[in-house]
Amino acid sequence: MSVKFKAVYLPLLLLAVLLAILLSLYPHLLAKTVEWQREFNQLISTTLKQINQQPSEAGSWLVVISFAYGFLHAVGPGHGKFILSGYLATHPIRLKTSIRLTLLASLLQGVVAVAVISLIVVVLTLSAGYFRLTQLWLERISFMLIIALGGYWLIKNSRQIYRTLRQTKPQTAIGNITQIRQLDAELQIKPCLISPLTALSVTNKSAINQCGCGHQHLADPAQINHLHDWKPQLMVVLSIGIRPCSGAIFVLFLAYMLDLYLWGVVATMAMALGTGSALTLFGLLVLYTRDRMLKFGKGYFSAHVSAYFPLLVKMLFGLILITLGSALLHGTTLPISGGAALFSR
Incomplete structure (x- = not known):
């Protein structure tokens, strides 16, 4: 067995088998998940009612459940x-950034649910109709953000492709030197006190950044992208x-009614x-x-394809997000959609 097969093809083969198994079991898993969530709702309701008699034990079980x-x-399907x-x-981010994004998005769901229920129900003591209207607009804002995100990716990557196509003359690594002047002795001792442009007038910024003084005068492309x-x-x-979880809304309302x-x-x-x-586990898999x-496509695509393919993929995903967000936003205008299912007729 070759090293290349072990490093590239074998992990891909195992991943393909795992995905096939997951896809075949997903409908059954989804049905069981819905059933488990219903059972968990009953467990949460029972545990909340037991907190007054057994605060420590019932409270601990409430957190675990x-x-x-x-x-x-x-585990269930969702646009998130x-x-x-x-x-x-489609973005070369690190593991730390992936974990931060998933945790922030999830914690924001809980914070939004607590904030909305606390303001409308607990503080203002408004009716369920106001809460249903508030959640409806939170859903619409979430879907409009999806459309905005897709548009942002579409415009940004199309501009980058356009700029790349306009660059017909590749720049050399040393730049175009137009003027050379001799530095004073004092400036030669402390070169990083002056701008490199006082010694060389160049058009390539990478040459300016490598003046040899050990300091970084300009940000590199990775830092600019960051x-x-x-x-x-x-x-x-x-x-x-920004769209609160239905389970969190159920728990908050039940806890409010039970004081x-x-x-x-x-x-x-x-x-x-x-x-x-x-x-987070889902993000690790992605x-x-x-x-x-x-790694699989590194040796099978030309430099020209490798330069444009990621940008085209991002543009395609931007179009998909715009379509998805528009469909979800239109769904909130239908009489049977939008708002909290807890208060539906």
């Missing part, structure tokens, strides 16, 4: 996993987390952590698959 509910809830997998698969990564990452987190609202808040955040844990596919 809520965490498990959030984990199982993340689609957005997250698309972003992780500065702009927060925009799509923020939209990913908001588009997933145990603080325990409902604790259970909601435990659900958010459970969801974040499941999404990152592993992406790395293996990059």
Whole structure:
């Protein structure tokens, strides 16, 4: 067995078999997940009612059950996993960033649920109709953010392709020297006190950055891209987390009616952590698959294809996000869609 087969083809083969098994078992797993969530709702309701008699034991079980509910809830289908997998698969981010995105999005769901219920129901004591209207608009904002994220990827990558096509003359590594002047002795001793442009007038910025003084005068492309990564990452987190979880809403309302609202808040955040844990594992799977596919295609694509293919994939995914967000947004305008299912007729 060759080294290349062990390093590239064997992991891909194992991954393909694992995905085939998961796809074949997913319908059954999804049906069981719905059944388990229903049972967990009953367990949460029973545990909440027991807190007054057994605060420590019942409260601990409430946290454990809520965490498990959030984990199982993340296994089911949802636009959040689609957005997250698309972003992780098309952007070269690190594992630490992936974990941060999944946890922030999940925790934001819990925070939004607590904030909305606390403001509308607990503080303002408004009717269920106001809460249903609030959640409807939170859903619409989430779907509009999905459309905005898709448009952002589409415009950004199309501009990058356009700029690449316009560059007909490749730049040399040393740049175009137009003027050379001799430096003073004092300036030669302390070269990094002056700008490199006082010695060389060049058109290649990489040559300026390598003046030999040990200091970085200009940011490299990786640092510049890192500065702009927060925009799509923020939209990913908001588009997933701004829509509260239905299980969290159920727990908060039940805890409010039982006069145990603080325990409902604790259970909601435990659900958010459970969801974040499941999404983190999902993100690890996406990152592993992406790395293996990059290694697989490294020696099979030309330099021209390798330069444009990732940009085209991002543009395609941007179009898919725009379509998905538009369809979900249109669904909220239908009489039977939008708002909390807890208050549907």
